[in-house]
Amino acid sequence: MHLANVIGRASGTLKDPPMTGIKLLVVQPVDGAGNETGPSEIVTDAVGAGIGDTVLVATGSAARQPAAMRGVATDASAIMIVDDVAIQD
Amino acid sequence: MHLANVIGRASGTLKDPPMTGIKLLVVQPVDGAGNETGPSEIVTDAVGAGIGDTVLVATGSAARQPAAMRGVATDASAIMIVDDVAIQD
Amino acid sequence: MHLANVIGRASGTLKDPPMTGIKLLVVQPVDGAGNETGPSEIVTDAVGAGIGDTVLVATGSAARQPAAMRGVATDASAIMIVDDVAIQD
Amino acid sequence: MHLANVIGRASGTLKDPPMTGIKLLVVQPVDGAGNETGPSEIVTDAVGAGIGDTVLVATGSAARQPAAMRGVATDASAIMIVDDVAIQD
Amino acid sequence: MHLANVIGRASGTLKDPPMTGIKLLVVQPVDGAGNETGPSEIVTDAVGAGIGDTVLVATGSAARQPAAMRGVATDASAIMIVDDVAIQD
Numbered sequence: 001m002h003l004a005n006v007i008g009r010a011s012g013t014l015k016d017p018p019m020t021g022i023k024l025l026v027v028q029p030v031d032g033a034g035n036e037t038g039p040s041e042i043v044t045d046a047v048g049a050g051i052g053d054t055v056l057v058a059t060g061s062a063a064r065q066p067a068a069m070r071g072v073a074t075d076a077s078a079i080m081i082v083d084d085v086a087i088q089d
Numbered sequence: 090m091h092l093a094n095v096i097g098r099a100s101g102t103l104k105d106p107p108m109t110g111i112k113l114l115v116v117q118p119v120d121g122a123g124n125e126t127g128p129s130e131i132v133t134d135a136v137g138a139g140i141g142d143t144v145l146v147a148t149g150s151a152a153r154q155p156a157a158m159r160g161v162a163t164d165a166s167a168i169m170i171v172d173d174v175a176i177q178d
Numbered sequence: 179m180h181l182a183n184v185i186g187r188a189s190g191t192l193k194d195p196p197m198t199g200i201k202l203l204v205v206q207p208v209d210g211a212g213n214e215t216g217p218s219e220i221v222t223d224a225v226g227a228g229i230g231d232t233v234l235v236a237t238g239s240a241a242r243q244p245a246a247m248r249g250v251a252t253d254a255s256a257i258m259i260v261d262d263v264a265i266q267d
Numbered sequence: 268m269h270l271a272n273v274i275g276r277a278s279g280t281l282k283d284p285p286m287t288g289i290k291l292l293v294v295q296p297v298d299g300a301g302n303e304t305g306p307s308e309i310v311t312d313a314v315g316a317g318i319g320d321t322v323l324v325a326t327g328s329a330a331r332q333p334a335a336m337r338g339v340a341t342d343a344s345a346i347m348i349v350d351d352v353a354i355q356d
Numbered sequence: 357m358h359l360a361n362v363i364g365r366a367s368g369t370l371k372d373p374p375m376t377g378i379k380l381l382v383v384q385p386v387d388g389a390g391n392e393t394g395p396s397e398i399v400t401d402a403v404g405a406g407i408g409d410t411v412l413v414a415t416g417s418a419a420r421q422p423a424a425m426r427g428v429a430t431d432a433s434a435i436m437i438v439d440d441v442a443i444q445d
Contacts, residue, residue, distance in 0.1 A: 002306075002308055003277070008174065008175050009173075009174075009175050010092070010171055010173065010174045011171070012145065012170050012171040012172045014169065014170040015136060015145075015170070016135050016155045018154070019168060019169060024145070026121040026175075032274070032275060032307040032309075033307070035306070037306040039091075039124070040121040040176075041090065041120075042090040042121075042145055044090075046283050047281050047283065056282075056309055058341060058342050059342045060327050061150050061327070061328050061342075062340045062341055063340070064154075065283070065285070065339065066283045072154065073135070073154035074090065074147060075147050079283040080281065080282035080283065081279050081280070081281040081282070083279045084277065085275065085276075086275050086277075087275035088275055096210070097210060097265035098262075098264050099210070099262065099263045100262050101258040101260040104257060104258035105225065105258065108258060115210040128215040129211070130179065131179040131181060149239070152240070153243075162241070162244055162255065163240055164237045164238050164240040164241075185388070186441065187441075187442050188359070188440065188441045189439060190412065190438040192404065192405075192437040193412075193435060193436035194403065194422045194435040202412070217387035217393040218387045218389070218443075219357065220358060220359060220388075229444050239417050239418075242421075251402070251421035252414060253414050253415045253416050253419075268397065268398040268399065268400075268430065268431055268432050269397055269398060270398060298396045299366070300396070314370050314371060315370065325429045327416050328417050328431075329416075329417075329420070329429045329430055329431040330431075332374070332428065332429035333372045346371060346429040347368040347371035347375060348368050350367060351365075352365075354363050354364035
């Protein structure tokens with residue numbers, strides 16, 4: 001899994017039906033120290049995250065483990081709002 | 090998931106039978122700001138997308154969640170035509 | 179999914195038993211314009227492809243969707259011989 | 268799978284419910300010789316690892332094979348504390 | 357799938373129980389021509405491979421298709437000892 005900062009929202013009208021009502025977040029992946037690690041990506045929101053939050057992103061079939069994501073064609077979900085990352089020097 | 094611009098079509102006669110009748114799109118992956126992020130790729134179309142559309146691509150087993158993709162040997166599907174991406178500065 | 183050019187064959191005697199009788203192709207991944215995108219890889223052949231063919235490669239669990247690949251320990255299969263790739267400028 | 272050094276912990280209050288009580292490790296991926304191979308990542312802990320340990324990380328659906336991870340939305344778990352890596356020159 | 361040269365062994369005492377008795381190989385991924393393609397990685401051994409062998413590595417859920425790997429938290433297994441790779445110039 002990786003950390004990511006929520007930086008925006010994405011939406012569309014034409015979509016696979018189970019995606020209806022699911023919030024899509026634009027997130028910037030970061031490492032444990034907050035450095036950007038790659039391009040922004042789109043994730044489904046399983047925890048009520050908003051812009052400015054740091055979230056934990058689960059990818060692959062893990063993205064569909066949250067109850068609200070069963071049957072949704074998602075490969076990446078925000079599954080936690082991260083409060084604390086403590087790295088030991 | 091990632092955003093991608095539809096730039097073409099691909100086709101072939103010899104294929105795994107469940108792929109018959111499935112439209113294949115050539116797409117250019119982009120980030121939330123529209124910058125290209127890697128080489129073009131091939132995705133199955135679950136939403137009736139066409140050239141010029143920006144789509145949301147779901148990869149892995151998520152690509153087979155849409156009803157039309159069950160049993161199809163796809164690892165990437167366009168599952169939404171994206172109308173709006175709003176990134177907060 | 180991605181396109182790839184078939185450039186060779188691989189074989190071995192000691193293998194997981196369901197792999198017996200499955201043809202292994204060495205392929206060079208390419209983008210929609212035919213440019214190489216990474217190192218060569220090994221894929222199982224679900225469509226009777228040969229050297230010189232351009233194939234569509236499905237990865238992950240998608241590689242085991244073709245009937246002949248059920249139970250085979252493959253994570254990448256050639257599932258179509260591609261005849262045409264049309265990119266709009 | 269890959270090796271990784273445990274360098275920290277991550278936590279949050281708002282999360283997918285099955286993640287409750289699961290310890291999250293910040294780990295630095297390394298190769299067999301101990302060289303860093305990419306950015307730090309977050310993994311669920313299936314073996315009681317702590318800072319300073321080198322762990323074996325399983326990704327994708329493998330991360331949910333340990334009994335304690337069933338139903339948890341994780342795509343990466345520490346599944347062994349590695350005592351010895353012997354590379355032959 | 358990709359080819360890899362077996363270069364070592366890894367072991368540990370504390371592990372997810374189904375991993376008990378499973379041999380872990382340190383392997384160096386290579387392309388069809390034998391060039392290294394990335395950092396060394398750890399794979400479970402499904403074919404009795406040893407140092408010096410070139411193996412075919414299956415990743416993701418494919419790694420758990422061999423009978424001996426069911427329920428094992430592995431995302432990469434050596435599933436063939438490769439005897440021959442023939443690339444056509």
